[in-house]
Every structure is written in structure tokens, then in C-alpha cells.
Amino acid sequence: MTRSKNRPLIISDCDGVLLEFIAPFVAYLDSVHDMTLKLDTFALTGNVRHRDGRVVEAAAFPPLLDGFFSTHMPSQNPVAGAADSLARLAAYCDVVVLTNIADHHALRRTDELARLGMPYRVIGNQGSKGGPIKALLDEFQPSHAVFIDDLPPNHSSAKDHVPHVHCIHMVAETPLRGLIPAAPHADIRIDDWHEALPHIETLLKGLS
Ligand SMILES: [Mg+2]
Known part of the structure; x- marks a missing residue:
């Protein structure tokens, strides 16, 4: 692989940042399993219920998620502005998608993102993201790096490992905006790609 050194590096999460997750997952639960998801708190486990109101036990959740990614990934629509923003940044940045998804789904996710105009390298991760971000920085040696994610713990982990990112x-998903807590270790909160793109462009211009 040929790659020019010292380009900026954009590391983006996928679910809730590049692709919608909640609406297609709710549709999948309804159509395939006759279940509902009502988000009163930001937790998927505990909020999934059978039609009669019984809570789906935590142990049953991983197979539901696996089933969704196995058969319903194509129902995940792109977040508005994500593909265009990344395309613009990719003209002078490297772009990597760092997504918490099982390895066997990462290849399909790569194809799915490419189909939606986001033909970037996808890394399937488990757990905290600081370590994998550090590994990407070691590999790319970027001039600057930007990390985008919807979950606060991922920002805390990033700041632990690579505080300069x-x-x-x-x-990006409106149903989650009031439920996901603030991320004290993030540098800024921006929920919309139409605002994130100029922010990133201004930032990289100022740093170059
Ligand atoms: Mg996410």
C-alpha cells in the first residue's frame, strides 16, 4: 500500500456517526423478533422488550445484535453529510473507520460503507478505543489526528492513550442526543457533519 506520510488522519466511529443505528435496529427488532426498544435511558440491554412488555434478559442481547449486523446491515442509512464530508477530507487526509463490531462483520461493513460512498479502511474493534487509536497513530505517523465518536468512554480512552488527538x-442520531451524557474528555461536541466538516477543516488549516 502506498501512502504519503504525514497527512492528517481522521479516525471515525461508524454506528451513530457515519451510519444510523437506532432506527434500523428498532425496525429489525420489531419485524424479526416481535420486540420493541424504548430508550428511556442510554442502554440497549434492559430497554429491549418482548411485545407483552417483558424485558429481554441481558444474555439474549448479543445474539440480537449479531443477527442485526448479519442480515440487516444494509438497512443502516448514512448519517446526513457524513459521506460528503469524509470525501472532502480524504482529498488530503487518511481516513479510517474504527468500529466496535465483531471481526466477521467488519468485512461486510467495509463493503456496506463503500456502497454508500465511504470506501475507507474499517477496523473491527472490541472494547475501549484508545489502544487501537494509538496503534493507528504509530502506523500512519500523521501530521494531526481527529477522532469522532458518539460514546463518551471512547473519548476518555482516547485521551488516556493519545491526549494530543x-x-x-x-x-448524530437525534433520539440519542438527550440520552447520551456529555463527554468530559472530548475537545468539542458537534452533532452534525455540516458543522463538523468546517470545524475540522479550520482546525487542520490552523495547524498546518
Ligand atoms: Mg457509535
Whole structure:
């Protein structure tokens, strides 16, 4: 792989940042499992219920998620502005998608994102993201790096491992905006790609 050194590096989460997750997952639960998801708190486990109101136990949740990614990933629509923003940044930045998804789904996710105009390298991760971000910085040796994610713990982990990375807390899905808590370790909260793109461009211009 040929790659020019010292370009800026954009590291983006996928679910809730590049692709919508909640609406297609709710549709999947309804159509395939006759279940509902009512988000009163920001937790998927505990909020999934059978039609009769019984809570789906936590142990049953991972197979539901696995089933969704196995058969319903194509129902995940792109977040508005994500593909265009990344395309613009990719003209002078490297772009990597760092997504918490099982390895066997990462390849399909790569194809799915490419189909939606986001033909970037996808890394399937488990758990905290600071370590993998550090590994990407070691690999790319970027001039600057920006990390975008909707979950506060991922920003805390990033700041632990690579405090100089610029962290954008983006909650692109409106149903989650009031539920996901603030991310104290992110540098800024921007929920919309139409605002995130000029922010990143201004930031990289100022740093170059
Ligand atoms: Mg996410």
C-alpha cells in the first residue's frame, strides 16, 4: 500500500456517526423478533422488550445484535453529510473507520460503507478505543489526528492513550442526543457533519 506520510488522519466511529443505528435496529427488532426498544435511558440491554412488555434478559442481547449486523446491515442509512464530508477530507487526509463490531462483520461493513460512498479502511474493534487509536497513530505517523465518536468512554480512552488527538463528540442520531451524557474528555461536541466538516477543516488549516 502506498501512502504519503504525514497527512492528517481522521479516525471515525461508524454506528451513530457515519451510519444510523437506532432506527434500523428498532425496525429489525420489531419485524424479526416481535420486540420493541424504548430508550428511556442510554442502554440497549434492559430497554429491549418482548411485545407483552417483558424485558429481554441481558444474555439474549448479543445474539440480537449479531443477527442485526448479519442480515440487516444494509438497512443502516448514512448519517446526513457524513459521506460528503469524509470525501472532502480524504482529498488530503487518511481516513479510517474504527468500529466496535465483531471481526466477521467488519468485512461486510467495509463493503456496506463503500456502497454508500465511504470506501475507507474499517477496523473491527472490541472494547475501549484508545489502544487501537494509538496503534493507528504509530502506523500512519500523521501530521494531526481527529477522532469522532458518539460514546463518551471512547473519548476518555482516547485521551488516556493519545491526549494530543482532537476528539469530537458527535451524537448524530437525534433520539440519542438527550440520552447520551456529555463527554468530559472530548475537545468539542458537534452533532452534525455540516458543522463538523468546517470545524475540522479550520482546525487542520490552523495547524498546518
Ligand atoms: Mg457509535
